[in-house]
Amino acid sequence: MFDGLSNRFSSIIRTFQGKNKISEKNISDAVEEIKSALIDADVNLRVVRRFVNRTMEDALGDKVLKSVDPGQQFVKVVYDRMVQLLGDPDSQKLNLKGPDTVSVILMMGLQGSGKTTTSAKLAAKLKADGRRVMMAACDLVRPAAITQLQVLGQQVDVPVYAQTDTKDAVKVAKNAYKEAKRLQYDVLIVDTSGRMHLDEEMMQEIHNLTVALEPDEKLFVADAMTGQNSVSIAQEFEEKAGITGIILTKFDSDTRGGAALSLREVTGKPIKFIGTGEKMDGLEPFYPDRMASRILGMGDIVSLVEKAQETYDEEQALKLQKKMAKNEFDLQDYLEQLENMTKMGGVEKLLEMIPGAKGSISEDDINKKELVREKAIIQSMTLTERQNIYIIGPARKRRIAKGSGTSVGEVGHLLKKFEKMRLNMKKLAKNKKYQSAVMQQLGM
Ligand SMILES: Nc1nc2c(ncn2[C@@H]2O[C@H](COP(=O)(O)OP(=O)(O)OP(=O)(O)O)[C@@H](O)[C@H]2O)c(=O)[nH]1
Ligand SMILES: [Mg+2]
Secondary structure (H helix, E strand, O other): OOHHHHHHHHHHHHOOOOOOOOOHHHHHHHHHHHHHHHHHOOOOHHHHHHHHHHHHHHHHOHHHHOOOOHHHHHHHHHHHHHHHHHOOHHHOOOOOOOOOOOEEEEEEOOOOOOHHHHHHHHHHHHHHOOOOEEEEEEOOOOOOHHHHHHHHHHHHOOOEEOOOOOOOHHHHHHHHHHHHHHOOOOEEEEEEOOOOOOOHHHHHHHHHHHHHHOOOEEEEEEEHHHOOHHHHHHHHHHHHHOOOEEEEEOOOOOOOOHHHHHHHHHHOOOEEEEEOOOOOOOEEEOOHHHHHHHHHOOHHHHHHHHHHHHHHHHHHHHHHHHHHHOOOOOHHHHHHHHHHHHHHOOHHHHHHHOOOHHHHOOHHHOOHHHHHHHHHHHHOOOHHHHHOHHHOOHHHHHHHHHHHOOOHHHHHHHHHHHHHHHHHHHHHHHOHHHHHHHHHHOOO
């Protein structure tokens, strides 16, 4: 994806790098090049025009032409505009309710766009985030659809609600919701049948589903290969059902990228995830900034972005420290840290990351098996339990132990250990000397 576009962009950009004098003519030539590159990538014409006009506006101002490093500034203008075109970093996250209510995610889109596969991928992802997820098989049109979802559900170890005694998708969805509520799941992902936007009856069904379920997220699943065609289809779905976000599948395919670059601008809805393969781990959050640097094919941009990322980590660390000082550090935070550690691949690194951890957790406390067990235990808790361990009485302990394949004793052990750790952290985080050390460590 984006190979062609990226080649064009990097050659345009290369001519600007290091140039310390550029003219208006240079800029308008470059923008003209960008325009034709975008059109060749099958980007919606209206979107191209807007992008080009805005880039021109920014680029012709004093900010670029009179700056010390106009080449670099121009590149930054293009980059910023590209990020903006792709979305807003704050709207990428799913909007789900708290864990004590069932949040509903409705998947919709054309036939074969990837709804069923993506439902299971998303279920796996949310489960890994500690959510209790169930799926509902509401494609009652294609004969094998229910089995397909069940097979995928088994693969990712997420239960599937299905009914073979009716063709009424709304009825199944409502029953699934009741069942999810009864069994205390907190996310219900509803797979629906593929529908042509021209089929009135099918579009009415998706409308009825949205009315019956009042979904928290209505995700339009679009195949990146359909190019800018998907734009008009998305608009139809928006009219009939409302869209809260877009998932672009088959990003791993060899398409020119037009859909990715057009959908957000035309619909105003964020692209939340991209599908990057047929397997269950082929789903990634969509980051406008990273995608922009990929499209622009630029290393410099990447380092710029990495710098920003560092600041983010610093902010996180400070936030965490504040929480600790107030004794608000909870099991959910702890779980996130455990997950960070798995990502970064080292206990040492983690201890450096959590202000206070190095002193308060002795390193022999941390052995790998125990961490895996702890993660499982916390994942079997509801978010409320993670936020307030004091509500965990004997009955909850039994449930958590059962859910995580551990014993009540092990659950109790984790709770005790966590309490002690938190107390130590609080003491440490309140210590003035320590605070200034943290600040210094963060370079502030
Ligand atoms: N390469 C690749 N293939 C994908 C991706 N997502 C889905 N697929 C494939 O696309 C095909 C259709 O996927 P489904 O999940 O069945 O699509 P659907 O929208 O549920 O289809 P209908 O229920 O028939 O409307 C399958 O062969 C999937 O493996 C992706 O991100 N990358
Ligand atoms: Mg399907």
